[in-house]
Amino acid sequence: MEADRKLRVGIMGGTFDPIHHGHLILAECAYEQYQLDHILFLPSGNPPHKQYRPDGASGRDRMNMVALAIADNPHFSLEADEMERSGYTYTYETLQVLQHNHPDTEYFFIIGADSLMAFDTWKYPEIICRYCTLLTAVRDDLPFDAMQRKAEELKRSYGAKILFLDSPELDISSTALRSRFRNNRTLRYYVPDCVLEYIEQNGLYKDTQNTKE
Structure with missing residues (x-):
């Protein structure tokens, strides 16, 4: 790597409850x-906009599933920063910590189209935009010109740097997968085999008695 070149690191955030192939393909x-030089998978700690459901997995289980899913990819790694913080966790705080600890790194935060359109509702979007570039997945059911208009609006309002990702659109949601599994339908081909094995061995998503961490 050139001496004057910053490390380019992507951040793939999410509850990952469970992690699925859509997450992995988007990151790749x-x-x-x-x-990019590397991708950090950042399981959400306790985001105020997405409180955990009684049918969800514990924080430790979610981290374990991510670790299993990315273990065979040398440019993917697990970042546990948000899981180790108490109280609500916010993206702007996470980015501040990462940039402070790694000042020679340029961060790219990977988000979906829905997140782009709702970005104004995030806590301190101007701080987020100060510390990263937003890499946004394009969705077929959302007109691209609408996304471009939103991107221009965010650039004017917050100085946002926004790039678009050309990625296959896989209609997979963790919420739907949890429901599917509770109804005794297979998750094969939706999640990596190692993740499915972990879910089955640990009795996840079958009842509402999982203890959250």
Whole structure:
């Protein structure tokens, strides 16, 4: 690597409850298309906008599933920062911590189209935009010109740097997968085999008695 070149690191955040192939494919597309050096998978700790459901897995289980899913990819790694903080966790705080600890790194935060359109509702969006570039997945059911208009609006309001990802659109949601599994339908091909094995061995998503961490 050139001495004066910053490390280019993508951040793939989410509850990952459970992690699925859609997450992994989106992260790999970001890595390839924008010549990133590494991708951090950042399981959400306790985001105020997405409180955990009684049918969800514990924080430790979610981290374990991510670790299993990315273990065979040398440019993917697990970042546990939000899981180790108490109280509500916010993206702007996470980015501040990462940038403070790694000042020679340029961060690219990977988000979906829905997150782009709702970005104004995030806590301190101007701080988020100060510390990262937003890599946004494009969705077929959301007109691209609408996304471009929103991107221009965010650039004017917050100085946002926004790039778009060309990635296959996989209609997979963790919420739907939990429901599917509770109804005795297979998750094969939706999640990595190692994740499915972990879910089955640990009795996840079958009842509402899991203890959250």
